[in-house]
Amino acid sequence: MQAICTECGTIYDVTKIDRPVPKCGKCGNILRPNVVWFGEKPRGLEKIYKLLTNSSIFISIGTSGIVYPASEFYLIAKESGAKTIFLNIEDFHIDADQYFPGEVAVLLPHLVDKWIEHGGISFN
Numbered sequence: 202m203q204a205i206c207t208e209c210g211t212i213y214d215v216t217k218i219d220r221p222v223p224k225c226g227k228c229g230n231i232l233r234p235n236v237v238w239f240g241e242k243p244r245g246l247e248k249i250y251k252l253l254t255n256s257s258i259f260i261s262i263g264t265s266g267i268v269y270p271a272s273e274f275y276l277i278a279k280e281s282g283a284k285t286i287f288l289n290i291e292d293f294h295i296d297a298d299q300y301f302p303g304e305v306a307v308l309l310p311h312l313v314d315k316w317i318e319h320g321g322i323s324f325n
C-alpha cells in the first residue's frame with residue numbers, strides 16, 4: 202500500500218488507487234507501486250546483503266527461488282550461518298533446514314502462532 206516516485210524516489214502511503222495515475226507532490230513525475238517488478242533490481246540491495254549476512258534465521262515465503270538476485274538470498278544467509286525455512290506450495294528441492302509445503306496464506310498464520318506459543322523457532 203505504497204507508491205514511489207519514478208524520478209525522485211519519494212515514497213507515499215496509498216489508501217486507494219486513482220485515475221489518472223497519481224503524480225509526485227515534490228517533482229511532478231508519475232508514481233508507481235512500491236514493489237519490485239520482474240526484471241528489476243531490488244532497491245536497497247546493499248542493505249539487503251548486509252541483513253542477510255547478519256541474520257540468524259532466513260524465511261522464504263512463497264517464492265519460486267529461481268529469479269536472481271532473490272534466488273541467492275537464502276544461500277548468502279545460509280553461508281553466513283543462518284538457519285533457513287521455506288514455505289511454498291511447490292517443493293523445489295532446495296537445501297533448507299525446514300520446509301513447509303502448502304499454501305502460504307494457510308501455513309504462515311499457523312506457523313507464527315506456533316512460534317509465538319513456543320517462544321521462538323525450533324530447529325530440533
Ligand SMILES: [Zn+2]
Pocket residue numbers: 206207208209210211225226227228229230
Ligand atoms: Zn518525485
